[in-house]
Amino acid sequence: MAFEHxxxxxxxxxxxxDLLAVNDISxxxxxxxxxxxxxxxxxxxxxxxxxxETIRTxxxxxxxxxxxxxxxxxxxxxxxxGVLPQGFSSFDRITVRETIQYYAxxxxxxxxxxxxxxxxxxxxxxxxxxxxxxxxxLRQRLGIAIALVNDPEVVFLDEPTTGLDPGARREVxxxxxxxxxxxxxxxxxxHYMEEAExxxxxxxxxxxxxxxxxxxxxxxxxxxANYLVLTxxxxxxxxxxxxxxxxxxxxxxxxxxxxVRVEHPDDVLRILNALKSxxxxxxxxxxxxxxxxxxxxxxxxxxxxxxxVEGVPG
Amino acid sequence: xxLRVIGANLVVSIKTFSREKSAMFFTIAFPIILIxxxxxxxxxQDNVSFGLHVQDLDQTHSSAQLxxxxxxxxxxxITLVEPAxxxxxxxxxxxxxxxxxxxxxxERALARRLGLVGGLPNAAFRDPNASVTVTYxxxxxxxxxxxxxxxxxxxxxxxxxxxxxxxxxxxxxxTSMLTKKYRFIEFFVPGIIAMSVMTxxxxxxxxxxxxxxxxxxxxxxxxxxITRTDWILSNILYQVMLAVISTMAIIVVSYxxxxxxxxxxxxxFVFIVLEVFAFGGIGMILTRVANxxxxxxxxxxxxxxxxxxxxxxxxxxxxxxxxxxxxxRILPLYYxxxxxxxxxxxxxxxxxxxxxxxxxxxxxxVLVLGIKTxxxxxxx
Numbered sequence: 001m002a003f004e005h006x007x008x009x010x011x012x013x014x015x016x017x018d019l020l021a022v023n024d025i026s027x028x029x030x031x032x033x034x035x036x037x038x039x040x041x042x043x044x045x046x047x048x049x050x051x052x053e054t055i056r057t058x059x060x061x062x063x064x065x066x067x068x069x070x071x072x073x074x075x076x077x078x079x080x081x082g083v084l085p086q087g088f089s090s091f092d093r094i095t096v097r098e099t100i101q102y103y104a105x106x107x108x109x110x111x112x113x114x115x116x117x118x119x120x121x122x123x124x125x126x127x128x129x130x131x132x133x134x135x136x137x138l139r140q141r142l143g144i145a146i147a148l149v150n151d152p153e154v155v156f157l158d159e160p161t162t163g164l165d166p167g168a169r170r171e172v173x174x175x176x177x178x179x180x181x182x183x184x185x186x187x188x189x190x191h192y193m194e195e196a197e198x199x200x201x202x203x204x205x206x207x208x209x210x211x212x213x214x215x216x217x218x219x220x221x222x223x224x225a226n227y228l229v230l231t232x233x234x235x236x237x238x239x240x241x242x243x244x245x246x247x248x249x250x251x252x253x254x255x256x257x258x259x260v261r262v263e264h265p266d267d268v269l270r271i272l273n274a275l276k277s278x279x280x281x282x283x284x285x286x287x288x289x290x291x292x293x294x295x296x297x298x299x300x301x302x303x304x305x306x307x308x309v310e311g312v313p314g
Numbered sequence: 315x316x317l318r319v320i321g322a323n324l325v326v327s328i329k330t331f332s333r334e335k336s337a338m339f340f341t342i343a344f345p346i347i348l349i350x351x352x353x354x355x356x357x358x359q360d361n362v363s364f365g366l367h368v369q370d371l372d373q374t375h376s377s378a379q380l381x382x383x384x385x386x387x388x389x390x391x392i393t394l395v396e397p398a399x400x401x402x403x404x405x406x407x408x409x410x411x412x413x414x415x416x417x418x419x420x421e422r423a424l425a426r427r428l429g430l431v432g433g434l435p436n437a438a439f440r441d442p443n444a445s446v447t448v449t450y451x452x453x454x455x456x457x458x459x460x461x462x463x464x465x466x467x468x469x470x471x472x473x474x475x476x477x478x479x480x481x482x483x484x485x486x487x488x489t490s491m492l493t494k495k496y497r498f499i500e501f502f503v504p505g506i507i508a509m510s511v512m513t514x515x516x517x518x519x520x521x522x523x524x525x526x527x528x529x530x531x532x533x534x535x536x537x538x539x540i541t542r543t544d545w546i547l548s549n550i551l552y553q554v555m556l557a558v559i560s561t562m563a564i565i566v567v568s569y570x571x572x573x574x575x576x577x578x579x580x581x582x583f584v585f586i587v588l589e590v591f592a593f594g595g596i597g598m599i600l601t602r603v604a605n606x607x608x609x610x611x612x613x614x615x616x617x618x619x620x621x622x623x624x625x626x627x628x629x630x631x632x633x634x635x636x637x638x639x640x641x642x643r644i645l646p647l648y649y650x651x652x653x654x655x656x657x658x659x660x661x662x663x664x665x666x667x668x669x670x671x672x673x674x675x676x677x678x679x680v681l682v683l684g685i686k687t688x689x690x691x692x693x694x
Contacts, residue, residue: 055536075539083537089530091326093333098326106538130333146534277691 003067006031006154006185009053012061014047021047023209024061024266029154029187029202034180036200037189038292042207045189046086049158052187053083066153075157079107082152086159086189088143089142092132096123096142099131100149107150121145132163144175154185161195173198193292204297212299217292224298225290230260230268238280315547320541323548324555331556340517341556342563345510349564351504352628356498364462367405367413369395374421381416381525384469401451411456414466427477499572504654505627506562507582508589511557512621513649515590516614518556522549522608523688527601532690538647542690545575550681553594557586581657581666588651588670589650591677596646598684621647649673 007029014022014260022044031034037045050056052063054074063070065077092101098113104112118127121141134142140160147155160176161169169192176199180184190196196203197217204214213220232239233256240258243250248271250260262268267286296302331337366384370377385392395404401413404687424430429440452459475482488595522545526532531588535545561582568574597614604610622628625648642648652671656662 054538055533078537078539083534085530085533085537086529088534090534091330091531093330094326098329102322102326103538106319106535106540108316108318108539143534298447 003031005029005064006066007035007187008062008064009048009052010062011052012048012063013059013222014056014294015059020209022060024053025206025209025211026061027204027211027214029185031185033181033201034186034199036187036196036202036203037187037193037206038193038196038200039189039206039295040191043206045191045206048206049156049187049189051079053156054078064084079150080153082147082150082155084140084143084147084155084157084160086162088139090131090139090142090146093130095128096131097127099142100145103146104149109150112149117145117148120148122171135168137171138163140164140168140172141175143260144172144179148179148189152184154187155179156187158187158189159191161190161192169195193296198294203292204290205299207296207300207302220292220295221290224295225245226263227290228262228265228268229288229290230262230271231286231288232258232260232275233284234258236280236282238278239275241246242274242280246271246274315541316544319544320548320551324544324552328547328555341510341514341560345506345560345564346567348506348509348531349499349567350507350571351559352502353499353568356502364389364458364465365391365393366462366466367395367408367410369397369399369401369404369413371397371418372416372420373397376421377416380420381612383473384414384466386465386469390465401449405451405453411453411459412462413451414433415451417448418445420446459648461656497574500566500574500576500659501630501655502628503564503568503574503576504658505651507561507586508650508654509622509627509646510560510564511586512590512593512650513618514556515553515561515593516597516600516618517611518599519594519684520607520610522546523598523601524604526608527689528607536690542688545690546685546688550590550594554587555591557590558583563587576658579657579663581663581670582654585650585657585666585673586651588673588677590682592646592650595677595680595682595684598688599680602684602687602689614672620643624648625681626651626652645686646673646676649676649678 005028009028012022012025013020019049025044025048039045039050041222045057050057052065054065054068054077057071066080068077070077080296091102094102097118100112100114100117104114117122121144123138123141123145125136129138131139131142144157144160147157157176164172173195176186176188180199182263186199188196188199202214203217203220204210204211205220213224215223235256240250240252243260248260248262248267250258253259253308260271262271265287272285331341346653368381370381372532381392381394384390395401395413404410423446425443426441426444427441429436429438431439434689448470450463452463565578566575568576594618600613600617601610604613624634624638625645626634626642627647631642631648634642649669649672653666653673654666656669
């Protein structure tokens with residue numbers, strides 16, 4: 001039976017003593033889509049995902065997974081989902097292949113395509129390596145393979161690339177993209193906006209236990225950060241003053257670079273023409289649409305990750 | 315409960331064990347080393363012999379006979395000291411803690427006492443006041459000296475009593491309470507079995523509960539169909555397997571190296587299983603109290619080490635002061651030790667039954683408590 005919504009969350013609240021970790025959130029995940037929960041550490045992402053995975057019980061609200069209430073149907077739900085928990089770890093002395101076989105047996109699956117999973121996770125030449133010898137990226141890829149041993153209908157990936165270096169992160173993304181191509185319903189949590197933008201059909205931005213915006217990455221950017229950022233690299237002081245006189249608010253964000261936020265593409269031309277006629281020289285220029293980081297900053301006034309945002313968003 | 319799931323867990327545990335050198339060491343090599351070391355140290359305890367240095371200044375037939383008598387049927391090794399040497403200096407130079415000096419005139423004094431005339435006793439010539447004084451040159455700080463002197467006094471008392479011509483009043487008869495004579499090593503082996511089963515099941519429970527929780531393995535497992543019961547059952551089974559392996563290793567080495575003779579029957583298995591229940595249960599309760607793996611390991615050590623020394627694993631309880639014996643009687647390991655000795659050494663089935671009932675009740679209670687307190691889902 002195929003549901004339109006793989007996951008339905010209504011008025012979910014979760015408290016730990018006095019701490020309100022998740023504050024009355026509602027959303028749904030369509031079958032077959034990649035849904036990303038984007039937010040900083042401590043926003044309530046993991047708590048929410050663990051309630052949906054049936055590991056935690058909600059304080060109030062209802063959560064339905066594949067049409068089943070998560071608080072009552074754990075036994076029926078668990079065999080139909082796959083989970084990569086945050087900070088995934090496994091038995092140190094067991095090899096990649098043995099680990100996949102072990103989890104397949106826990107799910108009582110006799111037909112698990114172990115080789116197929118090893119290939120999907122791109123672990124072919126590591127299949128005889130013990131878990132303790134795997135790097136962070138390899139461990140996460142093994143974790144993803146394990147999350148698929150029971151051919152689940154919904155896959156949960158809780159911060160699959162946190163703590164990985166950029167190369168290892170891209171390799172995990174490759175695996176996740178092939179998952180997406182296979183049409184699995186994926187629930188992803190992340191605090192990397194590139195990850196959400198690259199992989200997700202729908203992004204929910206979560207901050208302090210509440211969903212503050214939801215939609216496709218494009219919709220979110222259009223709706224919340226509909227402007228362009230022009231960056232000029234120059235050694236002169238003149239361009240800054242020219243742009244300022246035109247009524248814009250340029251920001252000198254380092255010795256050589258000026259950033260200007262403009263509402264319309266025509267403004268870029270106006271600025272460039274003005275600079276040209278004034279004879280000011282620029283070394284390079286760059287025009288960009290803002291990303292989800294800017295959306296997050298606009299909505300919360302806080303950076304998604306510290307140290308990424310300077311004077312002007314984008 | 316799913317046998318397939320339990321089987322999968324056992325496979326993982328056994329593979330981990332076979333690939334983990336330190337686990338192999340503590341389960342098999344460590345108890346064997348203990349057996350070899352202690353077994354060798356106490357190997358000759360059953361036929362202990364003291365060394366005694368004797369200086370015979372009399373150099374007569376009678377004094378030679380006395381020296382021969384002091385050997386006590388080979389229990390004392392006699393080293394003769396040259397009559398010409400200074401006994402005191404000899405003791406100092408050779409670090410000898412006791413030298414017995416038989417004085418010149420020993421044979422003459424003996425002859426007067428017995429009234430010997432031409433080698434034959436004659437009551438008319440007997441002098442009841444004739445006596446001889448032997449001298450002990452000894453180091454009072456050496457612990458074995460007083461034991462040796464006591465043995466010598468007892469020996470001389472016998473000689474004196476014999477000379478009085480009266481028959482002895484107290485005679486002794488010997489009846490052993492054991493069906494066969496057993497050696498220290500045979501007392502020691504059950505203690506080592508109990509100790510190694512205790513350490514492996516306690517630390518196994520700590521690994522299962524604290525370490526795997528801390529690294530996040532349990533969190534992953536909680537998103538799979540494996541149940542808490544399956545998981546705990548798998549681990550208990552694995553602990554029983556380990557206990558059997560280390561017990562077999564200990565027994566094989568004891569038989570091969572020390573030719574022990576022990577009763578190996580179903581009781582051995584019963585005690586091992588009950589001990590795994592007891593200490594597995596204690597371990598599970600501990601890890602609930604001390605959640606971090608390090609503090610749980612520390613807590614396990616706090617329980618294990620005093621228990622090892624206080625519950626009579628290494629030496630008989632009777633050697634300890636009274637209050638320590640009382641403490642021992644509240645330690646579960648004591649009952650395992652006594653039970654194993656009852657079944658393996660003294661072959662006393664009634665006692666084995668009594669001890670197994672005690673450790674069994676205790677084991678099952680802590681195991682149930684341990685299972686109940688073991689967290690599985692994130693309950694918060």
